[in-house]
Amino acid sequence: MDLCHIPTAREKGWYLALMAPNVKGPNYAWLDPSRLYCHPQGDPIDMVAGIDAMGFILGAAAAARLQKGFLAIRKAGHLCVQTQAQPYTDYSGRxxxxxxxxxxxxxxxxxxxxDQWVETGGTMRAAIQLVEQLGGVVAGVAAICIEDxxxxxxxxxxxxxxxxxxPHLQPRFDQHQLG
Incomplete structure (x- = not known):
């Protein structure tokens, strides 16, 4: 499959051929789905928030598609305005x-x-806490993969x-094996 071509006929799992495997070692996510974005469906929303950093790409695409505003939820130290902070442990235990x-x-x-991927849920849970601490409502969570x-x-x-x-591929994703 041409890596830049999105097929018009899309069977379940069509996007897997667009993903690139990790070649940099255990400190990185095991797949890079940069070529993809999610099309959320369901309840009405007011805004899309993308989680630093791959969630920025996916979230911005979803916001543009839905014609909604986009908010970046950042790693600490990158915003020059008043912020609400939330500590968390990421998928690597940091x-x-x-x-x-x-x-x-x-x-x-x-x-x-x-966000791109939910492994342990720590990063997403921190984002949820930030939204809810400020009085927002989490209308939904979208990702390429939410691991079991x-x-x-x-x-x-x-x-x-x-x-x-x-569903039939979920166990492979949970074990970080596509082969």
């Missing part, structure tokens, strides 16, 4: 801090959270979630 502008989320604002992990299951039990992995 302690980090996520932050968002305090003036971007008003009470009741319905937000679709978008403790954090992934928690997300799917508590929030409306959408991801792109067909």
């Amino acid at each position: 302690e980090k801090v996520m932050e968002v502008r305090t003036d971007a989320i008003s009470p009741g604002l319905r937000i679709l959270l978008v 992990s403790e954090g992934g299951r928690w997300l799917q039990e508590h929030y409306k979630c959408a991801h792109c992995v067909p």
Whole structure:
């Protein structure tokens, strides 16, 4: 399949051929789905928020498609305005801090959270906490993949979630094996 060509007839899993495997080692995500973006469906939303950094690409594409505003949820230290901060542990076990502008989320604002991948759920949970601390409502969570992990299951039990992995391939994604 031509890596820049999106087929018009799309069977389940069509996008897998567009993903590139990790060639840099264990400190990086095991797949790079940069060529893809999710088309969220469902409840009305007011804004799309993308999580630093791959969530920026996917979230911006979703926001443009939905004709909604886009908000970047950043790793700490990148915003020069008043922020709300939330510590979390990422998929690699590193302690980090996520932050968002305090003036971007008003009470009741319905937000679709978008990230590339949910492994342990720590990063997404931090984003959820930021939105909810500022009075926003998490209308849904969208990702290329939400793994069947403790954090992934928690997300799917508590929030409306959408991801792109067909059920018969989910075990391969959970084990980081496409071969």
